[in-house]
Amino acid sequence: MAAPSSAGSSLYDAIVVGAGIQGSFTAYHLAKQGRRALLLEQFPLPHSRGSSHGQSRIIRSTYPQPHYTRMMPECYRLWAQLEAEAGTQLYRRTGLLVLGAEGSPAFGACLQSLAQHRVPRELLSAQELPQRFPGVRAYRGETAVFEPTAGVLRADKALRAVQDLFLQAGGALQDGEKVVAIEPGPVVTVRTSAGVHRAGSLVITAGPWTNKLLAPLGLQLPLQPLRVSVCYWKEKVPGTYGSPARFPCFLSLSTSQAPHDIYGLPAGEYPGMVKVCYHHGRPVDPDERDREPEGSALPDIQILRGFVGQYLPGLEPEPAVVESCMYTITPDEDFVLDRHPQFSNIMIGAGFSGHGFKLAPVVGKVLCELSLGQAPSCNVEPFRIQRFPGQRRAAL
Ligand SMILES: Cc1cc2nc3c(=O)[nH]c(=O)nc-3n(C[C@H](O)[C@H](O)[C@H](O)COP(=O)(O)OP(=O)(O)OC[C@H]3O[C@@H](n4cnc5c(N)ncnc54)[C@H](O)[C@@H]3O)c2cc1C
Numbered sequence: 001m002a003a004p005s006s007a008g009s010s011l012y013d014a015i016v017v018g019a020g021i022q023g024s025f026t027a028y029h030l031a032k033q034g035r036r037a038l039l040l041e042q043f044p045l046p047h048s049r050g051s052s053h054g055q056s057r058i059i060r061s062t063y064p065q066p067h068y069t070r071m072m073p074e075c076y077r078l079w080a081q082l083e084a085e086a087g088t089q090l091y092r093r094t095g096l097l098v099l100g101a102e103g104s105p106a107f108g109a110c111l112q113s114l115a116q117h118r119v120p121r122e123l124l125s126a127q128e129l130p131q132r133f134p135g136v137r138a139y140r141g142e143t144a145v146f147e148p149t150a151g152v153l154r155a156d157k158a159l160r161a162v163q164d165l166f167l168q169a170g171g172a173l174q175d176g177e178k179v180v181a182i183e184p185g186p187v188v189t190v191r192t193s194a195g196v197h198r199a200g201s202l203v204i205t206a207g208p209w210t211n212k213l214l215a216p217l218g219l220q221l222p223l224q225p226l227r228v229s230v231c232y233w234k235e236k237v238p239g240t241y242g243s244p245a246r247f248p249c250f251l252s253l254s255t256s257q258a259p260h261d262i263y264g265l266p267a268g269e270y271p272g273m274v275k276v277c278y279h280h281g282r283p284v285d286p287d288e289r290d291r292e293p294e295g296s297a298l299p300d301i302q303i304l305r306g307f308v309g310q311y312l313p314g315l316e317p318e319p320a321v322v323e324s325c326m327y328t329i330t331p332d333e334d335f336v337l338d339r340h341p342q343f344s345n346i347m348i349g350a351g352f353s354g355h356g357f358k359l360a361p362v363v364g365k366v367l368c369e370l371s372l373g374q375a376p377s378c379n380v381e382p383f384r385i386q387r388f389p390g391q392r393r394a395a396l
């Protein structure tokens, strides 16, 4: 993507490192505020090497942690604003079905969060479920809640739209330009594979590469990059799990058979195939994502085969397509949205733990506000670095 010269000089108000969905939204908000912003991306755009590629992401308010449910009305508002500005539809309402064990703490916390924030919802018993959504089974001791306003975001189109609107607002985007060194100071100097840039503040939204950029800045966060399998499963009868059948997104909360959640989206991106994935993966170096470890097994796909056979009987119980993506998880699966503890004009947005796409409009707004010294417009306490004891490295 060509970089416009509208920023005019090499001293920017802010530089954002990483043009995934979080960095792109941060840059968009900066440019909308009339700030001179530079967005740097190591790979030529678009690319499929990080966490923001692919056609679809779930948007939902159902969360066991109420701080995410609380952020969702502003997210929906900003997604709608983006659609209006871009003149394109990015959100499709499908509803979301959440399956859990009766009386389980996670399911109870979801219900509480929905009630606390007055999100429309409908409880369904295991018996009611197949009548309402033929194609899904539930078993004795299981229960479900349906969130009708949840849906699907068109991820790749959304990423492109945010970047286009950033450019239209006067921002500069330089792709194929890797940041190789960061020199802190009242003016931050950023050295890249192509040159040197300076700015009053820096925002690091480098996804799974974040700790590689933070190491020379004396900070290592408990961020674990994971390689995740993105699996698509064929319908036995075409159309049964797509929009004509009003099939919703779903989220099956963790069980003893599947220690992490399993989620799915209605057929759409590949004709006749339903995306059903395991919300976990195996540790990976982001620069070697596709290198297979010796004797590697894929326990996630084994777990998914069992789930599909049991709960989605209208799908072939073997994935027809398997792609790759990366998560960057924190120990509590909460994000990091904070300043560098030592360099207050360096912001960090990381650890989106496989659920950050829907929240990117608000994440970007908060990182923009922090970088401009403004009070963040949402409560950032759950996202502070100080919740991780002893992460700061002495050596600088
Ligand atoms: C399979 C899968 C399914 C998901 N499903 C959902 C979902 O349904 N709903 C939801 O809300 N979320 C979902 N997520 C999570 C969501 O997609 C991520 O949280 C989000 O994309 C993270 O974006 P990011 O900008 O932090 O990271 P990235 O997209 O990885 O962006 C970081 C960017 O920084 C660049 N970069 C790194 N180092 C440098 C450097 N030195 N110089 C220049 N550039 C650099 C990288 O190349 C990359 O482009 C899913 C994620 C995956 C993988």
Ligand SMILES: O=C(O)[C@@H]1CCCC=N1
Binding pocket: 058, 059, 060, 251, 261, 263, 279, 354, 355, 356
């Ligand atoms: O964030 C989401 O909605 C998806 C589905 C649940 C697990 C992670 N990503």
